Amino acid sequence: MNTQPTSAQQLQTIARLWPDLHDALGDHTQHAWPPPQLRDYIAGLERDALDDPTAYNAARRGLERSPDQLGTRPIPISLRVHDTMRVVEAALLDTADRLARSVQRQPQQPPAPARAAVARTRGERLVWEDRARRIEAARRDASDPRRWQQHHGRTAIRAALWLSGRADATPGPFRPLSEVEEQHLARVAAGALARVEAVLDLADGRRELTAEHPCQCGGTIEVYGGAGALPVARCKGCGVIWSEAGVVAA
Template sequence: MNDTRTTTQQLQQIARLWPDLHDALGDRTQHAWPPPQLRDYIAGLDRRDAEQAEYDRWQASALRALERSPEQLGVRPVPISLRVHDTMRTVEAALLDTADRLARAVQRPPQQPPAPARAAAAPTRAERLVWKDRARRIEAARRDACDPRRWQPQHDRTAIRAALWLSGRAAGAGGPFRPLSEAEEQHLARVAAGALARIESTLDLAENRRELTAEHPCPCGGTIEVYGGAGARPVARCKGCGALWSEGGVIAA
């Protein structure tokens, strides 16, 4: 299915679903897609198009660069769901790396305060105005540097914070930023779509529908389609003869 949500909506949905991933960490029940009993039917499936492949490469690069430790996801009882843990670690790394890179490109540097000066008496009105203006510029520079809309790479490095900050950039929200270029918009869209798809797949929230490649046809020669997810039982169906397979085996032939 094509996701018609905007990049901003996808990033906000990531932030909303992140607590659900934390809750799912302690659940070791695997909801792999496709289920193990149907994997033989999709062994040769080309599972990613060019955009998904680029997102996967981006994830791997981000993981190598950040070298995030499992402890950064918080203290959790063991054993945990490795599948959920891997999703959280990978998505968080991709979001943080994307935020770091975009901030370097689009975020305006903080205003510079005036150079230090030795305090002196200001007996005249003109001198007092100079010192008042100096104090105003110092305070303006301080506020600009602490603007909560800024991405602060050394602070609050969480997936939720990164997703919400990136959603603001995708929406063109005001702040000390320039608008995203077309290339930056496209890249952010791929990262957001890939991250949300992985989260929704892990939480079994997304509907899945895939056709097998020609190397894995039905015995009748027809194309097999696997569909399910989002609470529905996964089923494989031949588009030629109509044979159906479920996790338990053949339903109809």
């Protein structure tokens, strides 16, 4: 049985965990800066494994141009958490903007302006009543809260929940996602959740390091940890085990 969470569930989890990221932003009890070498390895293992390159490259370019990246900040913050929040939020907003332009139906157009007049007959009265209904219908359609608005309400939580609705094909002024759009959204959702879980130390992962980081014996090093467990590394060749404190067993 497939227990892999759906894209909609992953996006809902991001929205649920976002307040925890805000709490962790000012937490300096977990990691010093810069973090120990082994935690660098753990962070590197999670990076870009499931990302959608288009979304995250666009997010990074936007952050590079942002004036918020310059100058000093009034209070100390966790740079690792801050950077994760900035990149994930930018990627979610960029994905929502792109999908909205593609799948969101344009609002209904109200009738053209007309000179005010007094309805003298029943027929004229019906015409004006129909016109008033069309104006009100267009107003309601344009302000439908299910629509993604590109100029206000732009938060990571709202973007995640709106994208979750698109992944689940919930009713609204939208067409269903195409297969290509579903795959794109699935990559963004998985990559974003992986980043959030990694920075909150919720992910239970095990990965082999690349050939650039072999053991002294030449063997492959496997790193595992997360989900509250202290990260450790083990050489699959000689069997030596490291933790953040150093060699545990040789």
